[in-house]
Amino acid sequence: MKNNRLFHSLLMLVLCLLVSAGASAQNDKADRPSPPATATGKIGQATVTINYSSPAVKGRTLWGDKIPYGKVWRAGANEATTFEVDQDVTVEGKTLPAGKYSLYTIPGEDQWTVIFNKTADQWGTQYKEDQDALRVMAKPRKAAAMQERLVYDVKAPGFILRWENLELPVAVNAKK
Structure with a gap:
């Protein structure tokens, strides 16, 4: 009887470990259809x-x-895209204080609204306009080449969103 109880206890422990390992593997964001990426x-x-x-x-x-x-x-998939800057900058000529923001857009055929929202860590569809820190306008352009995956590139004079046959350059300048 003692051996039987020990066997059941060990069996339960092994099952618990297997279930928790499987649950943790499902949380691996790199395995998502839209994997995480960073541009710095x-x-x-x-x-x-x-x-x-x-x-x-x-x-x-x-x-x-x-x-x-x-x-x-x-401006991405899954969780909201975040934009973090370590000092005050101007974005398309408007001041954005240092901090971490969620990044949203309102695409248009000829002009886009780029939105920096104060609620940085949120699911991408939980946007609330009353939390906007800054809205600016930017003009999309045709990309030189097809870009299968969404990609951001950060370098002076700002950042560029590239996806499919479109590029959206956004001017960012360090404040003096």
């Missing part, structure tokens, strides 16, 4: 870091279809 760079003396999930085009029509014009988009 210096603009003047300011360090800018953009953390995002990188979806793929997968043959879809994005702009105006999968990502509709005139509606808030999380």
